[in-house]
Amino acid sequence: MKTFKGDFKILNEYQASSRKNFPLGTDYSFDYTYDKGIMLYVGDDNLESTISFKAFLKDFVISSVVSLSKTKQVTGQEIDVKGIGISYSVSLSIPALSVDDAMVNAGRLEELDRIVGGDLLGNARGEYKIAMESPKRVLLSNLIHNGLYRKKHHIQYFSQVKKYGVKCFFFGNSYSIDTSMGFFEYKGKLWPKAYDLKLDLAVDADFSLSGDASIIRGFDEDMSSNDYYSLSDVKTWPFGVS
Amino acid sequence: MSDYSSEYAIGKKSNIFIGRSQKLVTFKPFLKSFSYDIKYGKDSQDASVYTPVELKDEFEEASYKFSIDVVAGDAIEAISNHSKYQKLLRIIMPIGEAALDTPFLYVKFSNLINNNSPTAYGSMSYSKLVEVGKRGTIEKLDYKPDLNMGFFEQDGLIFAKSFSLDISFLIANEADAGVSEVVLDEKDRVIHGQRSGFVYGRSALSFGEGEGDSPPPVKIKDNSEGNGEQPTREDIVRDGENYFRIEEQ
Numbered sequence: 189m190k191t192f193k194g195d196f197k198i199l200n201e202y203q204a205s206s207r208k209n210f211p212l213g214t215d216y217s218f219d220y221t222y223d224k225g226i227m228l229y230v231g232d233d234n235l236e237s238t239i240s241f242k243a244f245l246k247d248f249v250i251s252s253v254v255s256l257s258k259t260k261q262v263t264g265q266e267i268d269v270k271g272i273g274i275s276y277s278v279s280l281s282i283p284a285l286s287v288d289d290a291m292v293n294a295g296r297l298e299e300l301d302r303i304v305g306g307d308l309l310g311n312a313r314g315e316y317k318i319a320m321e322s323p324k325r326v327l328l329s330n331l332i333h334n335g336l337y338r339k340k341h342h343i344q345y346f347s348q349v350k351k352y353g354v355k356c357f358f359f360g361n362s363y364s365i366d367t368s369m370g371f372f373e374y375k376g377k378l379w380p381k382a383y384d385l386k387l388d389l390a391v392d393a394d395f396s397l398s399g400d401a402s403i404i405r406g407f408d409e410d411m412s413s414n415d416y417y418s419l420s421d422v423k424t425w426p427f428g429v430s
Numbered sequence: 431m432s433d434y435s436s437e438y439a440i441g442k443k444s445n446i447f448i449g450r451s452q453k454l455v456t457f458k459p460f461l462k463s464f465s466y467d468i469k470y471g472k473d474s475q476d477a478s479v480y481t482p483v484e485l486k487d488e489f490e491e492a493s494y495k496f497s498i499d500v501v502a503g504d505a506i507e508a509i510s511n512h513s514k515y516q517k518l519l520r521i522i523m524p525i526g527e528a529a530l531d532t533p534f535l536y537v538k539f540s541n542l543i544n545n546n547s548p549t550a551y552g553s554m555s556y557s558k559l560v561e562v563g564k565r566g567t568i569e570k571l572d573y574k575p576d577l578n579m580g581f582f583e584q585d586g587l588i589f590a591k592s593f594s595l596d597i598s599f600l601i602a603n604e605a606d607a608g609v610s611e612v613v614l615d616e617k618d619r620v621i622h623g624q625r626s627g628f629v630y631g632r633s634a635l636s637f638g639e640g641e642g643d644s645p646p647p648v649k650i651k652d653n654s655e656g657n658g659e660q661p662t663r664e665d666i667v668r669d670g671e672n673y674f675r676i677e678e679q
């Protein structure tokens with residue numbers, strides 16, 4: 189399968205454009221976020237590519253919902269668990285400091301749409317349908333990971349995103365233009381200076397890590413009173429605390 | 431580094447205890463919001479114009495919704511706080527691989543969330559929590575860092591200096607909720623039933639008891655004979671130190 193990693197290099201490496209006439213401008217934010225390891229990475233297993241955003245976090249929520257079925261009884265309700273849902277809700281700001289940076293940001297958002305939008309499958313009759321969505325890898329330091337990010341890593345390859353990123357289904361992906369910041373005008377086109385991006389991610393908690401560990405498991409019946417983690421639990425999700 | 435909040439919370443016996451299956455986590459009571467909601471359903475029996483209609487309020491469910499700030503004075507405490515959250519996540523999970531057993535757990539928060547036992551405790555064992563804590567299920571748990579406060583960095587990892595936990599705690603049956611069946615007459619007056627220790631360990635009709643007392647029992651006048659009057663506060667007289675009742679007429 190063709191990989192797009194090389195083509196998408198500019199979407200990840202903010203000051204590493206191979207085009208000499210395509211300067212992105214410089215500020216300290218990329219160095220800062222990269223050195224601190226706090227970039228938001230979204231990876232796709234099929235494309236074997238990633239895009240990344242500097243983590244100018246505006247909002248961050250981890251939500252855990254126990255879905256219950258309730259059967260009415262005389263003295264209340266009998267409840268059974270239907271399932272557990274764990275989701276991230278992340279909002280971040282995507283500013284640009286130059287026209288080129290603004291154009292690349294637009295490219296990042298377009299690529300994000302492609303990654304999370306599913307694959308269009310066509311046939312000879314010209315009928316298309318969207319393939320069933322597959323989970324994506326998302327990594328943001330020890331805030332969003334699969335439990336294996338227990339120390340700082342310099343993320344350079346998709347394999348690292350695959351190794352540490354948590355598998356997520358995107359059930360919400362929207363961005364808006366920060367109109368108060370205005371636009372760059374360049375060759376008759378408008379390029380927003382800043383976007384607000386909002387991602388809603390449902391964690392695929394069933395996938396197994398190495399050694400059949402899962403990112404989270406409930407208690408085992410035979411656990412001792414001193415154990416808070418099941419043997420099949422990775423034990424360090426969601427914040428990497430051992 | 432330590433601050434006085436731990437000693438203060440222990441001294442005031444106001445820590446929040448949450449536990450299940452011998453596991454227990456404790457949070458300081460930096461309370462942001464707190465609400466209690468109880469739902470009743472109404473059921474009517476067949477009746478004609480010659481038969482009085484009996485309406486019965488059937489307990490459906492009760493739920494506490496509360497939000498707390500979990501703050502840290504230093505990186506070590508921030509890591510500890512996040513460790514507690516990791517453990518709390520496991521506490522609300524169904525047990526093991528079994529087919530999603532309902533994760534009943536116990537919550538005790540001074541006299542605000544208790545199982546008819548308003549006595550406050552500075553520290554708590556799990557067995558004590560089972561005895562005095564309210565039994566139910568956490569339906570929803572939200573973690574939200576205070577981004578304005580920022581993060582501590584420790585060994586290349588980042589931990590929020592302060593985060594909030596929004597908790598929705600469901601009590602699904604009458605016994606766990608601490609309410610008994612309340613029966614109304616045709617004018618929606620109580621003709622049978624009582625609410626023991628409901629909700630905060632002290633009846634609204636009682637006052638003046640010492641801290642830590644058991645909730646005083648409250649007897650509601652039996653109006654089944656139907657004298658057409660709703661009991662009023664003046665109907666209630668003090669009888670002994672911890673006992674209130676309504677005078678029989």
